[in-house]
Amino acid sequence: METELFIGGKWVPASSGNRFDVLDPATGDTVASVADGGETDAIAAVDAAAAAGPAWAATPPRVRGEVLRKAFELMTERAAELARLISLENGKALTDAKGEVTYAAEFFRWFAEEAVRGEGIATTAPSGANKILVVRQPVGVCVLVTPWNFPAAMATRKIGPALAAGCTVILKPASDTPLTALAMAAILAEAGVPEGVVNVLPSRSSGAVVGRMLRDSRVRKLSFTGSTEVGRILLAQAAENVVNTSMELGGNAPFVVFADADLDAAIEGAMLAKMRNGGEACTAANRFFVESSVAPEFSRRLAARMSQLVVGPGTDEKTQVGPLVNEDTVAKVDSLVKGAIDAGAEAITGGARPEGTGFYYPPTVLTGVAADSPILREEIFGPVAPIVTFTGEAEAVRLANDTEYGLVAYVYTADIGRGMRVSEAIEAGMVGLNRGLVSDPAAPFGGVKQSGIGREGGHDGLLEYLESKYIAVNW
Ligand code: NAP
Numbered sequence: 001m002e003t004e005l006f007i008g009g010k011w012v013p014a015s016s017g018n019r020f021d022v023l024d025p026a027t028g029d030t031v032a033s034v035a036d037g038g039e040t041d042a043i044a045a046v047d048a049a050a051a052a053g054p055a056w057a058a059t060p061p062r063v064r065g066e067v068l069r070k071a072f073e074l075m076t077e078r079a080a081e082l083a084r085l086i087s088l089e090n091g092k093a094l095t096d097a098k099g100e101v102t103y104a105a106e107f108f109r110w111f112a113e114e115a116v117r118g119e120g121i122a123t124t125a126p127s128g129a130n131k132i133l134v135v136r137q138p139v140g141v142c143v144l145v146t147p148w149n150f151p152a153a154m155a156t157r158k159i160g161p162a163l164a165a166g167c168t169v170i171l172k173p174a175s176d177t178p179l180t181a182l183a184m185a186a187i188l189a190e191a192g193v194p195e196g197v198v199n200v201l202p203s204r205s206s207g208a209v210v211g212r213m214l215r216d217s218r219v220r221k222l223s224f225t226g227s228t229e230v231g232r233i234l235l236a237q238a239a240e241n242v243v244n245t246s247m248e249l250g251g252n253a254p255f256v257v258f259a260d261a262d263l264d265a266a267i268e269g270a271m272l273a274k275m276r277n278g279g280e281a282c283t284a285a286n287r288f289f290v291e292s293s294v295a296p297e298f299s300r301r302l303a304a305r306m307s308q309l310v311v312g313p314g315t316d317e318k319t320q321v322g323p324l325v326n327e328d329t330v331a332k333v334d335s336l337v338k339g340a341i342d343a344g345a346e347a348i349t350g351g352a353r354p355e356g357t358g359f360y361y362p363p364t365v366l367t368g369v370a371a372d373s374p375i376l377r378e379e380i381f382g383p384v385a386p387i388v389t390f391t392g393e394a395e396a397v398r399l400a401n402d403t404e405y406g407l408v409a410y411v412y413t414a415d416i417g418r419g420m421r422v423s424e425a426i427e428a429g430m431v432g433l434n435r436g437l438v439s440d441p442a443a444p445f446g447g448v449k450q451s452g453i454g455r456e457g458g459h460d461g462l463l464e465y466l467e468s469k470y471i472a473v474n475w
Contacts, residue, residue: 001032001085001179001182001183002179002182002183002185002186003019003032003033003034003035003179003182004034004035004182005035005037005041005045005199005200005201005202006182006185006186006189006198006199006200006201007041007044007045007048007199007201008044008045008047008048008051008052008195008196008199009048009189009194009195009196010195012035012041013035014035014036014037014038014041015038015040015041015044016036016038016040018035018036018038018204019033019034019035019036020033020034020036020175020202020204021033021034022034022089022176022177022178022179023089023176023326024088024089024091025089025090025091025314025322025323025324025325025326025358025359026091026312026313026314026315026322026323026358026359027313027357027358028327028357028358028359031088031089031179032089032179034178034179034182034202035202036202036203036204036205037172037201037202037203037209038203038205038208038209039205039208039209039212041201041203041209042170042201042203042209042210042212042213043212043213043216045170045199045201045213046141046170046213046216046218046219048195048196048199049141049142049168049169049170049196049197049199049218050141050168050218051196052168052194052195052196052197053138053140053141053167053168055194056138056163056166056167056168056194056197057137057138057166057167058166059166061115061116061118061164061166062115062116064115064163064164064166065111065112065113065114065115065116065164066112066192067163067188067191067192067193068108068109068111068112068115068160068163068164068191069108069109069112070190070191070192071105071108071187071188071191071193072105072106072108072109072112074187074190074191075101075104075105075108075152075156075184075187076102076105078187079098079101079102079105080098082097082101082152082180082183083097083098083100083101084097084315085179085180085183086100086101086151086152086177086180087314087315087322088179088314088315089151089176089177089178089179089180090148090149090151090176090177090180090314090322090325091278091314091322091323091324091325091359092277092278092280092314092322093278093314093319093320093321093322094314094315094316094317094319095320096276096277096278096314096322097314099276100150100152100153100277101152103150103153103439103441104150104152104153104155104156104157105156106441107153107156107157107159107160107161107441107457108156108159108160109441110160110441110442110457111160111161111163111164111461111462112160112164114161114164114459114461114462115163115164115165115462117459117462118136118165118462118466119136120133120134120135120136120468121133121134122134125472129474130472130473130474131472131473131474131475132470132472133470133471133472133473134468134469134470134471135468135469135471136165136463136466136467136468136469137166137466137467137469138165138166138167138465138466138467139165139167139220139221139244139465139466139467140167140168140218140219140220140221141167141168141169141170141218141219141220141221142158142162142167142168142169142170142219142220142221142222142223142465143169143170143172143210143213143214143219143221143222143223144158144159144162144169144170144171144172144223144224145171145172145206145210145222145223145224145225145226145234146158146171146172146173146174146181146225146226147174147225147226147227148174148176148177148325149277149280149281149282149325149381150277150281151173151174151177151179151180151181152180152184154225154248155171155173155180155181155184156184157225157441157445157456157457157461158171158223158225158456159171159184159188159198160461161456161461161462161464161465162223162465163193163197163198164462164465165462165465165466167221167465168196168197168198168199169197169198169199170199170200170201170213171184171185171198171199171200171201172201172202172203172206172209172210173200173202174226175202175203175204175206176325176326177325178200178202181200181202182200182202184200185198185199185200207233210222210234210237211237214234214237214238214240214241214243215237215240215241217241219241219243220243220244221243221244221245221246221465222234222238222243222244222245222246223245223246223248223454223456223464224245224246224247224248224249225248225249225282226248226249227249227250227379228249228250228404228405228450228451229250231247231249231250231452234247235247245453245454246452246453246454246455246456246464247452247453247454248282248445248446248447248451248452248454248456249282249405249407249447249450249451249452250282250379250405250407250450250451251282251283251284251286251379251405251407251408251447251451252286252287252376252377252378252379252403252404252405252407253273253283253284253285253286253287253405253407253408253409253410253428254285254286254287254288254289254399254400254403254409254410254426255269255270255273255274255285255287255288255289255409255410255412255436256289256290256396256400256409256410256411256412256422257270257288257289257290257291257294257298257412258291258393258396258411258412258413258414258415258418259291259292259293259294260413260414260415261294261412261413261414261434262412262414262434263294263297263298263301265412265434266298266412267298267301267302267305268436269410269412269432269434269435269436269437270285270288270298270302270385270436271302271305271306271436272436272437273285273410273432273436273437274383274385275306275309275320275321275363275383276437278321278322278324278382278383279380279381279382279383279384280324280325280329280381280382282379282407282408282451283407283408283430283438283439284379284380284381285385285410285436286376286379286380286386287376287386287388287399287400287403288302288385288386288387288388289388289389289390289396289399289400290387290388290389290390291389291390291391291392291396292389292390292391295367295387295389298387299348299365299367299387300348302365302385302387303348303349303365304349306349306350306363306364306365306383306385307349307350307363309321309363309383311360311362311363313358321363321383323358323359323360324359324360324361324381324382325359326359327359329359329381329382330353330359330360330361330382332381332382333361333380333381333382333384334353334361336374336375336378336380336384337351337352337364337366337375337384339373339374339375340366340369340370340373340374340375340386341366343369343370343372343373344368344370345366345367345368345369345370345373345386346366346367346368347364347365347366348365348366348367349362349363349364349365350362350363350364350365350383350384351364351366361382361383361384362383363383363384364383364384364385365384365385365387366384366385366386366387367387369386369387369388371388373386376388377403379405393418393421393422396422397422397425397426400422400426401425401426401427403449404449404450405447405449405450405451406427406428406429406447406448406449406450406451407428407429407430407446407447407451407452408428408429408430408431408432408438408447409423409426409428409430409431409432410431410432410435410436411423411426411431411432411433411434412434413434419433419434420433427448427449428447428448428451429445429446429447429448429451429452429455430443430445430446430447440457441457441458442457442458443457443458444456444457444458444459444460444461445457445458445461446460
């Protein structure tokens with residue numbers, strides 16, 4: 001297990017000598033002590049990334065792609081050990097962790113193939129006076145900041161396109177889950193990434209370290225995945241040097257079930273949309289809107305499925321729902337559920353934090369949730385499904401759009417015309433139409449409104465790391 005900073009291709013201690021503990025969410029015990037990067041280390045990482053930049057940008061796209069392809073193969077070979085590491089520091093069930101490793105590795109495979117597709121444009125100006133030539137160039141040194149909920153996939157979703165485009169990076173992982181990021185650094189080095197192209201900087205002082213890098217004029221890009229609250233702070237900081245930004249922020253996904261929907265499929269989709277990653281996903285269904293006539297049956301069946309899930313340590317093969325990542329997260333979930341119950345909701349399964357050690361919260365279904373409950377406004381980030389009833393298409397769309405977020409929405413209906421109409425009317429960057437899962441490395445992932453700016457994955461994900469340079473020329 002790597003526990004030092006990774007700067008300029010070397011494992012180094014923090015210049016301050018400081019370290020911080022990583023905890024096992026199943027027990028609260030310390031699993032490792034990791035070097036705690038500070039501002040001096042941040043500048044050393046920018047030095048390394050800036051020095052490595054020109055040679056990496058000049059490396060043939062095919063060679064860059066082959067390095068990423070090798071990283072995909074190494075991740076796939078080591079899937080079991082990576083999944084165990086993710087589960088250990090994040091708490092998620094091994095099945096979720098294995099799913100994450102596959103998903104994460106696929107970003108390297110996808111961008112290995114995209115590396116050779118940085119195509120430009122050559123055309124004649126409408127006046128006929130000259131030619132318009134557009135070439136794509138790497139943005140430059142990128143600061144990548146990732147959350148704890150998908151410690152591998154949120155890193156590869158940024159590193160893959162950045163390296164494919166010819167950029168060099170400094171990854172600042174979440175301090176709850178730095179071990180997976182360090183394991184990724186080791187894999188990338190083994191895959192042939194040259195020194196300084198990828199640097200990984202765990203830190204407990206994220207604000208100071210990221211702020212310092214954003215003030216360095218050599219840094220040209222910030223790609224952030226995390227909460228809307230922190231995203232706003234970073235957008236303001238990036239504005240000072242007009243740093244290019246991509247923002248993948250919070251969500252408050254509606255899961256809309258019309259009366260004509262195939263209820264078996266809707267229940268399967270609901271389990272996936274709610275319980276993937278134990279509910280700790282930006283794409284998690286956060287508000288269930290179910291048409292009145294089918295709401296009792298949907299609620300009963302969802303509660304039956306949720307109550308059968310096996311809760312336990314993520315690293316136990318039998319576990320389907322692991323603990324939440326830390327004490328703050330479980331306390332927030334508990335308070336949102338209590339608030340909803342105090343305002344008249346009923347917990348038809350779960351609904352109370354268990355006694356004992358570890359950051360556990362039981363799968364919970366709430367019915368009769370009041371429209372103004374905070375649980376419908378805030379990201380729950382836990383295994384809780386609040387259900388609200390509606391009548392008709394217009395009300396469904398109004399309820400779905402009644403949020404400042406706009407990441408993803410799920411819609412279940414047998415009427416394809418209605419499905420398309422509602423998908424267009426909902427203000428979200430992504431829609432799952434009769435599907436409970438949208439994430440795919442080949443598709444553009446991202447949000448509208450306060451869920452973010454920019455897209456990751458697909459061809460769009462590569463473009464986020466390229467600048468278009470226009471050359472006016474006669475020939
Ligand atoms: P977070 O608190 O916003 O933290 C995200 C990252 O930012 C972490 O690395 C964190 O470091 C760092 N950070 C915190 N404060 C900072 C500051 N002032 N300046 C610079 N960096 C700072 O989010 P989280 O709790 O880790 O993750 C959950 C959130 O991520 C949810 O809102 C979820 O919806 C969102 N998310 C969005 C997507 C998407 O694609 N849209 C995907 C996954 C997750 P520390 O860990 O040291 O605090």
